[in-house]
Structures are given as structure tokens and as C-alpha cells.
């Protein structure tokens with residue numbers, strides 16, 4: 714049973730979930746009409762006007778410190794699930810910009826922000842925040858600093874938020890248990906086929922350092938493998954720009 718908690722207005726569904734993680738049950742979802750302080754990755758703001766999806770899914774797998782590595786593929790898993798939903802229910806082909814930005818038509822359509830809460834030796838919970846542009850006007854899209862698109866524009870129909878959320882949750886939990894056992898390996902092949910950066914020259918900012926190179930592949934840990942002049946390196950996190 715998935716418990717859904719709705720807010721007409723909230724600062725950030727992720728922040729609410731983190732603050733209340735103790736009381737929130739495994740598989741609860743916080744979603745809101747409007748976020749006043751929607752958070753993106755790397756301290757950025759997530760533009761959050763109404764008629765779009767802002768949701769945080771709380772997950773509480775029983776993992777201890779030595780098993781936390783299993784979380785590495787979570788962001789990739791969530792991104793793959795979003796691409797499946799776009800294709801299966803709206804017939805829209807989307808691609809993934811490593812690690813977890815979802816793009817359609819070369820423009821961003823959805824973003825994922827995963828935060829974990831650790832208590833002592835154990836994981837208290839994972840907050841999986843998703844923001845999806847469902848019903849944006851061309852006017853509103855201009856307010857976003859990077860090139861973005863929206864599902865209504867691509868599909869030509871108004872998108873029902875609650876229906877989209879249902880599709881996401883259904884698709885997410887179809888393979889969730891399998892994913893917890895197998896990790897990134899479960900989706901590695903599909904993820905790589907969906908990648909919009911493999912084989913391309915990219916600029917990656919990772920932990921404050923800048924890397925320029927060819928994106929060779931995504932390894933078994935979900936890391937991006939780059940060929941930078943004479944060296945091959947693998948990065949865990951980063952912000953990618955196509956060159």
C-alpha cells in the first residue's frame with residue numbers, strides 16, 4: 714500500500730520528507746501543487762509552478778553501512794523508470810543525461826534529486842524527489858535558465874498529474890525488489906542504450922574539478938568512464954555538458 718500525502722503549497726517535498734522521515738512509512742509519497750523552494754541538484758532551484766509534478770517517494774530498505782553501496786544505482790534506476798513511463802503511456806522517446814536528467818528533443822523534461830538519511834550505522838531512509846514538466850506553457854519554460862520542455866507540448870494533450878504519478882509508482886515498484894538485490898546491473902544495458910552522452914565529447918564538473926573527454930561507457934557501478942587525453946577515469950558524480 715502506498716500512502717500519498719498531498720500539499721497545495723509546500724517549500725520542498727524533499728525537505729518535508731527528510732524532516733519527517735522517522736514518522737513516514739516506507740513507500741509514502743509526498744506531492745504538492747506548488748513548491749516555493751523546490752530544490753534541484755547542486756544547490757540549484759527547481760522551478761515549481763502548478764500543474765506539474767513535484768513528488769518525493771520515501772523508501773526504507775533495510776540496509777546497513779556495509780550495504781550502502783547498493784544505493785549507487787538508485788538515481789539511474791529512477792531515471793530509467795521515468796523514460797519507461799514517457800514511452801509506455803505517452804509514446805514520447807526520452808534519453809538520459811548521466812546520471813539522472815531526463816531529456817526529450819534535446820531539452821530537459823524531468824529531474825531527480827535523491828537524498829539519504831543515515832542514522833548511526835544504518836540507513837533511515839531514502840528520499841527520491843522527482844520533478845516533471847507536465848503542463849508548462851512556452852512562456853513559463855522561458856523562465857527556466859536551461860533549455861527545457863514539457864510533456865503537454867510534446868504530446869499535444871493536457872497531462873493529468875495524478876495519473877502520471879500513478880504510472881510512475883506502478884512502474885517503479887514492478888522491479889524494485891529485484892533492483893534492491895541486483896543493483897545497477899539490472900538496468901545497465903537499458904541505461905546505456907538510453908544515454909545521450911555516450912560516444913560524445915563532454916565537459917564534466919565533478920567535486921569542483923573540470924574534466925573534458927570522450928564519454929566511453931557507464932561502468933557496473935553506474936559511473937561515467939571518460940577518456941581524457943591519455944587517461945581513462947571513472948567519475949561517481951558530476952554535472953555534464955555536451956561539447
Ligand code: BTN
Nearest residue numbers: 725727752753754824825842844
Ligand atoms: C534536478 O534535476 O536538478 C533535480 C530536480 C528535482 C526536483 C524535485 S521536485 C520534487 C522534489 N522536491 C524538491 O525540492 N526537489 C525535488
